[in-house]
Amino acid sequence: MEEEKVEVVIVGAGLAGLSAAYVLAQEGVDTVVVERGDYPGAKNVTGGRIYMYPVARYFPELWEDAPLERHVTRETLTMMAENCSTSITLDSDRFREEPYHSYTILRSKFDRWFGDKVMEAGAFVLPKSRADDVIMEDGRVAGIRMGDEDEIPADVVIAADGVLSLMAEKAGLRQAQQPKHFAVSVKEVIELPSKTIEDRFSLGPNEGTAQLFFGDLTKGMMGGGFLYTNINSISLGLVVGIESLMERDPKIEVHELIEDFKARPEIRNLIAGGEIVEYSAHVIPEGGVNAMPRLYSDGILVVGEAAGFGLNMLLTVRGMEFAVGSGVMAAETIMKARESKDYSAASLSYYEELVKESFIFKDLHSFRNVLSMLENPRLFNFYPQAVCDIFEKLMWIDENPKAKISSTVIREGISKFLNWSTIRDVAGMLRI
Amino acid sequence: MDIVVCMKQMPDLQQIRIKDRKPILENVPLVWGDLDKNAIEEAALIKEKVGEAKITVVAKGSDKLQQGILEPLAMGADEAVLLTDPAFEGSDSMGTAKVLAKAIEKIGAYDLVILGEGSTDNYSGLVGSALAELLNLPEITYVRELNVENGKVTAVRNMEESFEVVEANLPVVITVAQEINEPRLPKFMAIRKAGAKPRHEWGPADIGLSADEVGENAASVDMLSNLAPEQDRKNIILEGDLDEKIDALVDALIKEGVLGR
Amino acid sequence: MSEILVFCDKDETAFELVSKSREFAKELGATVSAALLGNGAAGKADDYFSYGADRVYVSEHSVLSDFYVATYADALQQIAEGEDVEFVLLGSTKRGKELAGRLAQKLNAGAITDANDVRVSDGNLVADRYAYGGNTLASVAVNTPKKVISVMPRTFEAGLREAKEGEVVNVDLDLKDPEVRVVERRDKAGDEVNLDEAEMLLCVGRGVQNKEDLEMIEELADLIGAEIGCTKTPASDWEWFSEERMVGLSGKKCKPSLYISIGISGQIQHTVGVMDSKIIATINTDENALMFNITDYGIVGDYAVVVPKLVEKLKSLG
């Protein structure tokens, strides 16, 4: 205890960092987590849905009473054109069966709770502390520095500091990145009584809905939006590619996008009377295997989004399961390395083996082409408009005889959807 | 020399949200009173100067103190007395002073008792004076400079129209002003070691009081209501280049009738 | 018959309290008295009567020549204990606040400080004061037989004076020598200003780091006819201004038509002093500054650039 060194220092009390810390603490490893926010979760932005199947096997005892929000029983995908939209909804009994498939989650609440659990397990979580650099000793990472005055020497460092991971960069594991590789997101948490939410979305108690949007809400730019229902709030946000945002003429700010999105009749009525209790903006990495940095080096491991473990499908972002999984794998790696007190790169390379064999790598791999497909601008203006137009024609009744419906629609359908570019789009989608 | 520092933990006032004019305190992180950090810093500085000294922090509050107390211990306190019994909840300032006085009497040795000139949330400034009266000690409030030597203190007080230089013999109660020092940010290793410093948790019985002599039962002030003042602001951030912003601001202020009348 | 006893180290504040206590006295069926302590006390009796005191207690005891809180508390206890005194109203000056705690303890009374309104309700006095650093305004009442309340200066107006007779009680106090001795008193630079009455107010905060920049800020203030106020740091730490110009929880509460904040983050202890402004404008480099939450018109920018431009613009308007 008096020794001026700890075994493991983890930078970032997000899901990745806390998962690693929890496992290590339970094994009695002297572990410290530093977090720049006022408390774990204070600075976390997440759209808000976690899939349970990949993570339920880790610390099952924790998930039991974790402060998750609602289990998702309904999935809706909405294509937004300028003045109308078309939605597809899946409401399945399978989603109502336990163990539930996915939950909505508020990170400010969840991470804070998780932080307390980690402390109870015996690790130390140090809030309001920002790591600014790594300590290098004989070419290996030997701890972290906070400001000019303070440092924490350690046997091994876990960089769990999220998307722009300063630690991975300082340790030379990745280069500073280009904007092209990022998207930006804004998210609001809008508070409403849970009864109101259940009425408006027609949900049972504890049931939740997940809605994804694409089309006009990003004004033709690559991106999309999401809405998740929490117990007594709604998480609403959107994501746009930085590059398409920068290239857009005339310029538009992200916060204007979300204001316009909220003003749409499809959204307006759902959030009416709610109070915005959180507003946050965040960058999202392109993700996928192509964007992965080196995962380890002498005395350091990189986990979670810091390691690029995220899938940016623009309408939706996935990363929490990867964060939990990679955190646990880093902890397992350290447990193994600890037997021989060998924290060299060779010893820590076991972590990469674990990742490569796991769902993380497989998922990232199979989605690697998502982004190129999403770069297709037709997805954001042409299709939503075309589908809406056809539906509108079908649904519209006026004083003219509603004859030849089928022939109109068929003719229009063929001309709009059967051409070379659309066929290429479909083929592209089939590849993923 | 024995120094006692009284410190209060409270919700971070900047993070309190108001809903239907009521403050929402749940989930607001707890912090130490600003001036109470000046108080512990001053104690630590005195200890550094005189060499031999023991600093005891006394805090009445919730069980979150267990965690929070590491900060003052890391800043230089040697020991902590935590008054976390639920019976203490709901005290008014005079009740707080009573409990602190009993705890300090139990600690027994005190040459200097240091408090903030006001707590960051209440700023009632009552506790220090009432405590001095209960302990039957002289007091020097609003202190911006403090010197302790040969059983005597010299202090500069920040009063409305003057700085007042005063002196007194130990023991004495001091309340400090914010400008007295710059509280240190404890280093990680100090926080880590703080966990091993002695902590005592005392309930009413430990300090010779019964449960109905403390807390809400014994409060001499009743709270009839506590609501946020109504605020309705336009929250317009002016956009454009600087000239446009300036023009827009001046236009708006003229339209509001507050400029150019 | 219950009695309201008024004391403040500043006579003008005591007059405000005596005047207002007349109204309370009518509703409560009480009498109003005041304590006059220290050198020259006797000579002030007629002033106190003229504002409405029925009775004054006077002592020019030698140890009262300097204000030491414990000595004054002792004196007031001796005055307040014997009689029917139910309410002790003090001015919430620095001395008044420290006195409140000591005196209340001696009287076994509950105490309220920094009241910014007091009214009669159910035979008791109810006071408003800020809580949670200014996030809320609490209405509170003391429930002990004797009650100590310190009231912020200028909460009430000193009423019209009228020639009136009253009872002078020369009290014979048993007082000890003070244990705290005043060695020296260094006067602060005199600065007569009533920020609480300013129509236009411009406040500077810690964002204004160069004292030279005060020049452009003064120019702006002159152009719009504003008084200059500040947050705590420029007054207490940098001593650029006297504390008369500090606005907030421990400073002045202002109600201007226009308040402009320059380099102020908007922490509640400051903003509580400007909540009642009609219009709030803000200049701050940090778009996330709390100040913007209570702002009507905000400019995100460096004051060093914004203020000169604003001055230029106002000049061009003539």
Ligand SMILES: Cc1cc2nc3c(=O)[nH]c(=O)nc-3n(C[C@H](O)[C@H](O)[C@H](O)COP(=O)(O)OP(=O)(O)OC[C@H]3O[C@@H](n4cnc5c(N)ncnc54)[C@H](O)[C@@H]3O)c2cc1C
């Ligand atoms: C708008 C949006 C929607 C999303 N939606 C979903 C979703 O629905 N489902 C899903 O699975 N994923 C989603 N994600 C992705 C998910 O949030 C991330 O993949 C996940 O949070 C990554 O966890 P992490 O622990 O690696 O990083 P983070 O959660 O980002 O945690 C990093 C932590 O490190 C701290 N930190 C950073 N730098 C430092 C430093 N220098 N010193 C100290 N502390 C530091 C931060 O404050 C933070 O607490 C979404 C992301 C965004 C932005």
Ligand SMILES: Cc1cc2nc3c(=O)[nH]c(=O)nc-3n(C[C@H](O)[C@H](O)[C@H](O)COP(=O)(O)OP(=O)(O)OC[C@H]3O[C@@H](n4cnc5c(N)ncnc54)[C@H](O)[C@@H]3O)c2cc1C
């Ligand atoms: C019990 C108690 C009572 C208190 N009473 C009072 C009181 O009565 N009055 C009071 O004011 N304070 C009071 N305080 C202090 C208060 O809590 C705050 O510390 C203080 O108000 C902060 O002052 P500030 O906004 O000037 O400084 P800061 O909080 O440091 O903010 C400075 C701001 O300037 C901005 N800035 C920096 N550079 C520039 C630039 N170039 N151009 C434009 N903007 C810039 C920054 O973005 C920042 O927002 C009290 C505190 C306590 C504990």
Ligand SMILES: Nc1ncnc2c1ncn2[C@@H]1O[C@H](COP(=O)(O)O)[C@@H](O)[C@H]1O
């Ligand atoms: N609950 C408490 N525990 C310990 N000290 C306290 C407590 N409340 C107030 N104090 C001390 O009393 C000072 C003045 O508080 P107040 O009278 O509330 O303005 C504070 O600055 C603290 O030093």
